[in-house]
Amino acid sequence: MKGVGLCLIVTAGGMIGCMRVAALRERERALGVMCRFVDWLIREIRYTAAPLDTLLHRAKTAFSDWPLLERADSFERWRISLPKSVKQMNFTEEDAACICRFAEELGCSDVTGQLAHGAFYAALFEERRQEAHCEAEKRGRLELMLWTGGAAVLALLWM
Secondary structure: OHHHHHHHHHHHHHHHHHHHHHHHHHHHHHHHHHHHHHHHHHHHHHHHOOOHHHHHHHHHHHOOOOHHHOOOOOHHHHHHHHHHHHHHOOOOHHHHHHHHHHHHHOOOOOHHHHHHHHHHHHHHHHHHHHHHHHHHHHHHHHHHHHHHHHHHHHHHHHO
8 A cells, every 4th residue: 555655656746747847838839829920910911911900800710729819809908908818828927028018019110110020029939939948848857857756755755
């Protein structure tokens, strides 16, 4: 019976490590979706020059499973609700600040300015996504080993 308990402790430590790795991977995935959204938005602005309300309505169908566009009935409503939506996702404070700044500055200029704005933020979000990927690789492995190893040490001490 004691052996089963020890195995459960090690398994629980491993599962906590896996959950931490999944959280790091989720940030990378969410930033990847943000990169695709900004690229999509740049293309739509370049080729249609449609108003932002129309573009967000189209984006809701193109990115239907993305929580950041749930409240995108109008551009202003989306911009106002964005900080709350960002907090519900697995972004860092810096990621959230970049996303909110992107939305605040979007639509403040003509088409050329919006394209430059989009290109700047597309590069920024891609850089943050690559940083998140490296962090998930390095820190994810470390956290998995630490949680599993810590649980194994605890199990050995309990013996």
